[in-house]
Structures are given as C-alpha cells and as structure tokens.
Amino acid sequence: MPGISSKGLELPSSPIRKLVPFAEAAKKRGTKVFHLNIGQPDIHSPQEVLNAIRGFNMEVIEYSHSAGFESYRRKLAGYYQNLGIEVDHEQVMVTTGGSEALMFAMMCTLNEGDEVIIPEPFYANYISFAKAAGANIVPVTARIEDGFALPPISDFEKLITPKTKAILICNPSNPTGYLYSKEELERLRDIVLKHDLWLFSDEVYREFVYDGHVHTSVMNLEGLDQHAVVVDSVSKRYSLCGVRIGCVVSKNRELMQTLLKLGQARLSPPTLGQIAGEAAMDTPASYFEEVNREYVKRRNFVTEALSKIPGVVCPVPGGAFYATIKLPVQDSDDFCQWLLSDFSYEGSTVMLAPASGFYATPGLGKQEARIAYVLKIEDLQQAVKCLEEALKVYPGRLVAEESTVTNQHSA
Amino acid sequence: MPGISSKGLELPSSPIRKLVPFAEAAKKRGTKVFHLNIGQPDIHSPQEVLNAIRGFNMEVIEYSHSAGFESYRRKLAGYYQNLGIEVDHEQVMVTTGGSEALMFAMMCTLNEGDEVIIPEPFYANYISFAKAAGANIVPVTARIEDGFALPPISDFEKLITPKTKAILICNPSNPTGYLYSKEELERLRDIVLKHDLWLFSDEVYREFVYDGHVHTSVMNLEGLDQHAVVVDSVSKRYSLCGVRIGCVVSKNRELMQTLLKLGQARLSPPTLGQIAGEAAMDTPASYFEEVNREYVKRRNFVTEALSKIPGVVCPVPGGAFYATIKLPVQDSDDFCQWLLSDFSYEGSTVMLAPASGFYATPGLGKQEARIAYVLKIEDLQQAVKCLEEALKVYPGRLVAEESTVTNQHSA
Numbered sequence: 001m002p003g004i005s006s007k008g009l010e011l012p013s014s015p016i017r018k019l020v021p022f023a024e025a026a027k028k029r030g031t032k033v034f035h036l037n038i039g040q041p042d043i044h045s046p047q048e049v050l051n052a053i054r055g056f057n058m059e060v061i062e063y064s065h066s067a068g069f070e071s072y073r074r075k076l077a078g079y080y081q082n083l084g085i086e087v088d089h090e091q092v093m094v095t096t097g098g099s100e101a102l103m104f105a106m107m108c109t110l111n112e113g114d115e116v117i118i119p120e121p122f123y124a125n126y127i128s129f130a131k132a133a134g135a136n137i138v139p140v141t142a143r144i145e146d147g148f149a150l151p152p153i154s155d156f157e158k159l160i161t162p163k164t165k166a167i168l169i170c171n172p173s174n175p176t177g178y179l180y181s182k183e184e185l186e187r188l189r190d191i192v193l194k195h196d197l198w199l200f201s202d203e204v205y206r207e208f209v210y211d212g213h214v215h216t217s218v219m220n221l222e223g224l225d226q227h228a229v230v231v232d233s234v235s236k237r238y239s240l241c242g243v244r245i246g247c248v249v250s251k252n253r254e255l256m257q258t259l260l261k262l263g264q265a266r267l268s269p270p271t272l273g274q275i276a277g278e279a280a281m282d283t284p285a286s287y288f289e290e291v292n293r294e295y296v297k298r299r300n301f302v303t304e305a306l307s308k309i310p311g312v313v314c315p316v317p318g319g320a321f322y323a324t325i326k327l328p329v330q331d332s333d334d335f336c337q338w339l340l341s342d343f344s345y346e347g348s349t350v351m352l353a354p355a356s357g358f359y360a361t362p363g364l365g366k367q368e369a370r371i372a373y374v375l376k377i378e379d380l381q382q383a384v385k386c387l388e389e390a391l392k393v394y395p396g397r398l399v400a401e402e403s404t405v406t407n408q409h410s411a
Numbered sequence: 412m413p414g415i416s417s418k419g420l421e422l423p424s425s426p427i428r429k430l431v432p433f434a435e436a437a438k439k440r441g442t443k444v445f446h447l448n449i450g451q452p453d454i455h456s457p458q459e460v461l462n463a464i465r466g467f468n469m470e471v472i473e474y475s476h477s478a479g480f481e482s483y484r485r486k487l488a489g490y491y492q493n494l495g496i497e498v499d500h501e502q503v504m505v506t507t508g509g510s511e512a513l514m515f516a517m518m519c520t521l522n523e524g525d526e527v528i529i530p531e532p533f534y535a536n537y538i539s540f541a542k543a544a545g546a547n548i549v550p551v552t553a554r555i556e557d558g559f560a561l562p563p564i565s566d567f568e569k570l571i572t573p574k575t576k577a578i579l580i581c582n583p584s585n586p587t588g589y590l591y592s593k594e595e596l597e598r599l600r601d602i603v604l605k606h607d608l609w610l611f612s613d614e615v616y617r618e619f620v621y622d623g624h625v626h627t628s629v630m631n632l633e634g635l636d637q638h639a640v641v642v643d644s645v646s647k648r649y650s651l652c653g654v655r656i657g658c659v660v661s662k663n664r665e666l667m668q669t670l671l672k673l674g675q676a677r678l679s680p681p682t683l684g685q686i687a688g689e690a691a692m693d694t695p696a697s698y699f700e701e702v703n704r705e706y707v708k709r710r711n712f713v714t715e716a717l718s719k720i721p722g723v724v725c726p727v728p729g730g731a732f733y734a735t736i737k738l739p740v741q742d743s744d745d746f747c748q749w750l751l752s753d754f755s756y757e758g759s760t761v762m763l764a765p766a767s768g769f770y771a772t773p774g775l776g777k778q779e780a781r782i783a784y785v786l787k788i789e790d791l792q793q794a795v796k797c798l799e800e801a802l803k804v805y806p807g808r809l810v811a812e813e814s815t816v817t818n819q820h821s822a
Contacts, residue, residue: 001637002608011676024566045471056461056464062652101679108419109416125676125677132676165414240472244680255415265422266511271652271654315703
C-alpha cells in the first residue's frame with residue numbers, strides 16, 4: 001500500500017470536533033446538548049446578504065478574478081481605510097476563508113523546518129496550517145493567571161533561533177478572548193523588526209471588542225509595512241461561516257505577488273460567497289451594535305456565573321466570544337467526555353472544548369477548557385447550571401483551590 | 412525585509428493568465444478579443460441550481476461538516492455507483508473545487524522532494540499544487556503526432572526512482588482533450604501496482620466524452636482500491652466554475668482519514684456551493700445530451716477548420732473541450748502575444764494559451780497552443796478566421812510543413 005506523507009501523519013485531529021461522536025450518542029439517548037464547544041454563532045446573517053443571495057441573477061456561476069472581484073476588493077480596501085489602515089485593493093487578496101488566507105501566507109513565507117512562534121493557548125488549526133507549509137510551531141506560554149496577556153518579550157527572545165521566520169497572534173484571541181493592547185503590539189513590533197520576522201495577525205474577531213476598548217491592528221503600527229500580514233474573514237463578523245470568504249492584507253508587494261500565484265493555481269475564491277461578502281459591506285452599523293450588545297450580555301452572564309462555581313477560574317475577556325476557563329478537574333479531556341457520556345441534569349448536558357488541544361506544550365491546559373458563548377442567554381443559563389451540577393458529582397473533581405486572575409475589563 | 416519561501420519563489424505564474432494585460436490593452440483599443448484561452452464554459456448553469464440558490468431559505472449561512480453535507484456525499488456516492496464505482500459516502504470528501512482536492516491529496520501523500528510522474532502537456536496548475544506539497548513533477552512526454560496518447564510504459568519505467576510516489580493523469584485531458592482507453596489505464600495500473608505508487612486521476616471532464624467513447628475511471632479498475640484517488644469537480648460538468656465545489660474519492664481508508672484532518676483544519680467547503688452542487692445532481696440527462704451535442708458541434712467545426720489552415724496540426728480529441736494544436740510559428744508565446752498586441756482582423760483578434768506552460772520539459776511545446784472551444788459556433792468561426800488571417804501576415808511564420816497525426820475519433 002502506498003504511504004501517507006509525514007506531514008499527513010503529523011496532522012492533529014481537530015480537538016474541537018473529536019468529542020462529536022460522544023455528543024451524537026448523547027443526543028441519541030435523548031439528552032439535550034448545549035454546544036459551548038464551537039464558534040458557530042447563532043446570530044442571524046445580515047438581511048442584506050440573504051437578499052443578495054436570493055436575488056442572484058446571472059445564468060452562469062463563473063470564476064472570479066483569482067484575487068477576488070475587484071469591486072469587492074475595493075470595498076474591502078475602503079473598510080480598512082476606515083480603520084486607519086492605508087491599503088488599496090491590490091494589497092488585499094480575497095481567499096476561501098481565513099483558513100486559506102493563513103495557509104497560503106505560511107506557504108509563501110515558510111520553508112521546510114522553519115519555525116513560527118505563537119502565544120499559547122492558540123487556535124488549534126494553526127498547527128495544521130503550519131504542517132501543511134512544512135513548518136513547525138514554537139509555543140510561548142500565556143498564563144490564565146495573567147488573563148492570557150502577551151507573554152514577556154524576553155520569553156519570545158529565548159525561543160528565537162535562525163529557523164524562526166514569523167510570529168503569529170490572534171487578536172482578539174480565539175480561544176481566550178484576550179484583546180492585545182497597542183503597547184503589547186508595539187513590543188511585538190520591536191522584536192519583529194529586530195529579527196526581521198513576519199508578523200501574522202489573525203484579526204477575524206476585530207469587531208467583537210467590548211467595554212470601550214479599541215482594536216489595534218498590526219497594520220495600524222508604524223514601520224511594519226514589509227512585515228505585517230493580516231488574516232481576515234467574514235465568517236464571524238457577519239455570522240457567515242459557511243460562505244468561506246476571507247482575505248489576506250499586506251503592503252509587502254513581493255508577498256502579495258507570491259500569494260497571487262497560489263491564488264491563480266486554485267483559480268478563484270467562491271463566487272457566491274463573494275457576493276455575500278460584498279453585500280455584507282452594506283450591513284448597517286446598528287447590526288454590529290446589536291450583536292455586540294448581545295455578546296457583552298452573554299459574556300457578562302457567563303463569566304459571572306462561572307466564577308461563582310467553586311473552583312472555576314474564569315478571566316473576563318475583552319473581545320471575541322470565547323473564554324478559556326480553569327476547571328477543578330484533573331483532566332478536562334476526560335471531564336468533557338464524561339459530560340457527554342455519563343452525565344445529564346434535567347435531561348441536558350453541556351459540551352466544552354478541552355483546552356489541551358490549544359496548547360502545543362505537552363501537559364499544559366489539562367485543567368482548562370474553552371467555552372464559546374454563542375447561545376442565547378436562556379440556553380447559557382441552563383448550560384452553566386449543567387456544568388455546576390456536573391462538577392458537584394464528577395468523580396475526578398479536585399478540591400477547590402484559591403486563584404487570582406486578572407480580568408481584562410478591569411485592567 | 413523578511414523573505415519569501417523557496418516554494419513561493421518557485422511557483423510558476425499562470426501561463427493561461429499571463430497574457431491578460433495584453434488582452435486588456437487590445438480591448439481598450441477597441442479590438443474584440445475571442446477568448447479561446449480559458450476553460451470558462453459559456454454554457455448556462457442548470458436551472459435546478461439557480462432555483463436552489465434563489466430559494467435559499469436559512470437565516471444563518473453556517474459551516475457544513477468538514478467532509479461536506481452528508482446528504483450531498485450520499486448523492487455523490489450514488490452518482491459514482493451509477494458509473495460502476497462502488498463507494499459509499501465515507502469514501503467521498505467534498506472539497507473547495509478540484510484544486511483543493513488535488514492539493515490536499517498531494518499534501519497527504521507526498522513528502523518534501525518526492526516525485527510525481529505526469530504525462531505532458533498537463534494542466535499547468537499541477538506544478539503549483541505539487542510545489543505547495545513540497546514535491547516535484549517529473550514529466551513523461553506525450554506527442555502530438557500520436558494524438559497525445561499515453562506514452563509507452565517503458566518511458567514511465569525509465570523515470571521511476573525511489574522518490575517516485577505517484578502518477579497523475581487527467582482523463583479526458585486538459586489541455587489535449589485526449590481520452591485514455593481502458594487498455595491504457597490497465598497499463599498504468601500494472602506499473603502503479605508494481606512500484607506501489609498512488610494513481611491520481613483528475614476526472615473533472617468525465618461527462619465530456621464524444622463519438623460513442625465510454626469513459627473509464629481509475630476507480631473502475633480491479634486491484635487499485637488502495638492506490639486509486641479520483642479528483643473531481645462540478646465546475647465543468649454543470650458549468651458551475653464559481654461555486655468552488657469538488658471532491659476526492661478513494662477507497663484508501665488511511666488517506667480519507669488524513670484528508671479529513673486537513674479538511675477539519677479548514678473547517679468546511681462552501682455551504683452555498685454545496686447547495687448548488689447538491690441541486691445539480693437533479694439535472695436531467697437531457698442537459699448533458701444538449702451540452703455534449705453542442706461541444707461535439709464545436710469540436711468538429713474547430714478541428715476541421717483549423718486543419719485546413721496551412722501548417723496547422725490539430726488532432727481531434729475524444730473528450731473535454733480543449734485541443735492542443737501545432738502552429739506554423741517558431742514561438743507560440745511570441746505569437747499569442749503578437750495576436751493581442753499587434754494584430755486585428757476586421758476589428759477582432761483571438762486569444763490562445765501558449766502550450767509551453769503545459770510542458771515541464773524546457774523547450775517543448777514552443778510551437779503549440781491550447782484552445783478551449785467554449786464559445787458559440789458563430790464566435791468560433793470568427794475566431795478561426797482571425798487565426799487564419801493572422802498566420803498569413805505574422806512575421807515569425809514558418810514555412811508550411813507536412814505532418815501526420817492520429818485523430819482519436821478514427822482510432
């Protein structure tokens with residue numbers, strides 16, 4: 001039998017989806033499962049988008065330009081200009097989701113064996129994108145006790161080798177919800193310039209920023225024109241996960257030209273998705289205000305309610321719709337599986353994403369789990385209640401311990 | 412400035428699109444350009460698909476399963492079963508176009524420096540997909556004098572090294588239109604089994620088969636269950652290039668599991684595209700009959716008309732909607748550019764794809780060009796007339812030469 005490639009063998013299974021069979025079995029038994037494990041928002045897609053899809057009036061669904069429709073790229077450039085990012089449409093390439101954006105950016109910049117430093121916990125799929133590019137991820141650990149703030153730059157410095165080619169951040173972060181401050185980004189800029197590295201910034205949650213905080217993009221920083229690469233997506237912004245439309249933004253001309261070669265090879269991003277993405281640009285500000293109000297309400301409820309459960313540590317994140325929490329259990333992989341296979345409370349249970357899959361350092365995150373507060377308040381109430389009851393009876397429960405955490409909203 | 416990766420630097424620019432600026436300039440001068448250079452069919456998409464898109468009735472455009480909607484995969488499995496390919500829905504993974512299908516299949520099977528043997532001329536983007544996987548393409552030359560039939564197996568044998576991991580064919584072929592016979596495929600099977608290689612088969616033009624020929628898939632061959640991998644797409648079949656929906660089909664369980672890991676990393680194929688793809692399964696047979704009648708008419712017209720031009724050699728292909736032809740010029744890259752920059756006949760000119768980009772062996776295909784007969788007969792008539800007139804006045808024209816070719820329809 002012919003063999004699988006080394007990178008194929010090394011690809012991790014999705015830590016987010018590996019519990020799915022247990023959830024399916026629970027549902028078959030008649031147990032209601034509250035999904036706090038995935039980032040599929042329940043927020044409705046903008047009406048402008050649905051109208052555009054239903055109004056599709058061409059007779060042939062054709063390829064677009066490999067970099068995406070020019071009209072859409074021009075609108076995207078305008079959107080970035082409104083954020084103080086001075087780019088034109090040739091500095092934006094439309095991709096098949098943020099996933100393709102990051103995978104292509106890594107392929108265009110990283111050689112076999114090169115290293116990318118990423119603060120952990122991080123979005124687990126970064127490992128697969130790096131593997132696909134032949135590169136390795138080197139984690140620098142952020143701590144729950146610090147609310148998952150940027151680790152000290154001295155920790156990054158210790159990890160830099162001749163193979164280090166890039167630093168990757170997610171801002172605000174999946175899975176922690178942490179929003180990097182301008183000062184933190186400036187510290188990253190300095191080390192990036194010092195070592196001549198790429199700075200990839202996944203900013204797909206840019207609009208989800210709370211408590212009056214302001215999002216700073218790496219493209220807003222002076223001096224990073226040749227180094228900064230933004231990965232973006234309409235998936236979360238407009239609750240359009242299924243259209244698979246994202247983009248890469250960079251002022252580095254050589255990178256954009258190289259990306260276009262890969263883009264031409266795969267012909268074009270999805271045409272219907274681009275129609276959706278372009279229509280979404282007309283979404284009124286009131287949509288975001290409403291969505292943000294809803295997420296703040298959910299975040300406040302979830303973080304307060306979880307913090308009241310003995311032994312649970314829950315930093316209050318400044319953005320996105322995730323929180324990484326610490327549970328009074330020895331092994332959250334076991335606990336999350338047990339929740340689905342052995343537990344129910346009033347006919348319901350809850351599904352969380354064990355955090356071990358978000359850490360690259362073996363053994364870290366064993367007591368942590370990621371929650372996505374993408375459900376209605378009523379459902380969140382029941383989900384938290386399930387978790388509380390579960391922790392009362394879970395055989396692997398640890399004795400309560402004291403913890404201090406830095407909450408971002410009070411920082 | 413941080414650097415571009417080696418594979419990024421080595422990615423070829425698209426040979427199909429590199430003449431685009433010259434075409435745009437011609438259009439600005441008021442010259443009408445007949446596009447025989449790209450495989451974007453003018454055939455309308457099936458009404459069933461357009462209705463499904465316009466009838467989209469969900470309020471959130473969500474992710475699908477990473478392998479694609481199960482309902483769609485079950486229908487695809489049924490489609491393959493009707494072709495005598497005994498697969499179930501777990502042996503089909505939906506991808507973002509045939510491009511992602513092949514790129515992922517290569518990533519899952521090829522290591523850095525591994526080699527894939529491909530009969531040339533071949534679809535130019537295979538080079539980029541192989542590069543993205545870190546692998547190298549080793550060409551085995553098919554000759555226009557043989558109508559681009561499969562090269563002798565002894566030619567393959569000479570190229571096999573310990574690094575050879577796969578053979579890739581496109582059947583029927585882009586850019587030649589050649590349809591491999593069952594006997595040719597059986598010869599490939601034998602060498603694949605002898606050396607324990609993967610056999611990738613790009614079958615996206617499967618339905619475009621003429622003159623009573625029958626398409627044989629590598630999945631129809633006995634003994635190849637662990638080796639055969641089909642790459643497929645709805646782009647050409649239903650004139651749905653822009654939906655970006657394809658799939659990988661294989662009975663190799665380990666490969667499908669590895670592909671799914673990559674699939675999970677990129678979350679899901681486009682949801683709207685899958686709705687289109689699934690609706691397309693209900694396209695009545697009459698649609699294909701009509702489309703095939705149209706293509707046969709076009710092929711017959713184009714090949715007959717081109718063959719009458721002194722010095723032009725045009726094999727009659729058995730499938731797809733391409734032909735690779737030989738022109739009485741020294742360098743078809745120069746000629747194709749000249750057609751756009753220096754020539755017009757009654758206000759029109761024609762755009763062809765120079766064949767040099769479809770060969771991996773340097774220097775081959777310099778006199779050849781690919782045509783895609785994706786225009787109406789009336790337009791094809793004018794396009795061929797342009798080419799005829801152009802060859803009368805082109806300064807780099809060669810003296811007419813005699814040639815014999817094997818036409819597939821008479822084989």
